[in-house]
Each structure stands twice: as C-alpha cells, then as structure tokens.
Amino acid sequence: MNNSKKLIGMYEAMLDTLGPSHWWPGDSPFEIAIGAILTQNTNWKNVEKAIGNLKEHNLLTPQALYALDSDKLAELIRPAGYYNIKTRRIRNFLSFLKSEAEFDLLQLKNHSLDELRPKILAVNGIGPETADSILLYALDFPTFVVDAYTARMMNRHGLVHEDIDYHELQALFVDALPENVSVYNEYHALIVRVGKDWCKKKKGLCESCPLQPFLD
C-alpha cells in the first residue's frame, strides 16, 4: 500500500472507531491561541485550570491580558507549569498581536498563510507546532499540525525515524492528504487522542488500538 493510501486509511480507521473530535476546545480564536502556548509540553488538564483562572478574572481578552502585570499573569497560569517562561511567551504573542493586528486575531486572516506563518514563527516562544496550531485551529488556515504523538505513532508503524524533523514529518501528511482544513483539523486531533489512550510513551496498547490493523 502506498503512503497516501495508508495515511488516509489510518485516518478513516480512527474516525470510524473514535468519532469526530470537535477540536480545538475553546470559546474563541484568542482562547485557542493562548491554549496553544499554555499546552506546550503540558497536559491539557493543567491548561484547563490555567484558562479557567483567566476566565474567572475576565482576563481572556488580548487587551486585558496585555494590561496585566507579569507577576499576576504568572500566578494565574501557574497550574499549566513553566509559568514564568509561558508568561513571557504570552506577552510576546500579545505584543505581536497588538502591533500586527490591533489586538484582533481575525485581522491576521488578511494575510496569506505563506506570509503569516513566518511572522508568527518569529515570535519568541512560538515554534512550528504552536504556530501551526494557532493557524489551523484559531484561524482556519490549511496547515497540518504534527507533534510528539505523531512522531511516536508513525515511528511505531515503521514509517519514520523517531526524531524526524518537524517539517519533514509534516510534509508526509501534506503530500498524502487533500489540502482541506477539516481533514487537517480532525486528523491531528485523532492522533492526539490515540497517542493519549493507546500509543503511550512507555508501552503502546497496540492490541486494542484503532490503528492495530495498520501494524505491518
């Protein structure tokens, strides 16, 4: 089976067994963008606490967060871990949002994907995965998100080396799939769900995995 058919087959298998994911959880594009920064190498449950704290204080708007002291912000996002560095990263993103789009995330959609992605990547603290997550899940741009789960899952299926470069891994999916926001959205979400519940770090639960039929 060629690569494209295999990747499409895996997608269909996951969707059939797990159902749609309804990603990204969040009430607004801005909440999704902040969540993308907060969830860097961090369990989503911890991110939810941090976002809950911000909501509770009515601070989940660009203007309110921008006006907030670093110390206050750090304390509120503390449950998400790495709170000092993430405070800096959020503030970097807010400065970018102010200068580039008058605090209006949707104004970023006036750019093409190809010119916007490098601009977001230039923000210190926003790497390729966070940038693509914001572009896809907050702004509906057709860019495919890959992550540690993706590399692990693909590696265990013998398709890539474990430490494959981000953009190489991404290209594998882009080349195999139709350029479609809904498919990109759902595919990454399904991989994360499979990664959490079956393709675990220590020992994969391959026998019961939705992707078991695709193992060799």
Next chain:
DNA sequence: ATCCGGTGCA
C-alpha cells in the same frame, strides 16, 4: 517515578 497538544539557548 514518569509523563505531558514544545521551545530557545549554550
């Protein structure tokens, strides 16, 4: 003890 929707810096 181990892991988590990573990233930047030496």
Next chain:
DNA sequence: TGCACGGGAT
C-alpha cells in the same frame, strides 16, 4: 546535541 523550564495527575 544537551538542557532548563514546572505543576498536576497516575
């Protein structure tokens, strides 16, 4: 290529 960043859940 290593390493720091970090609280919370299992």
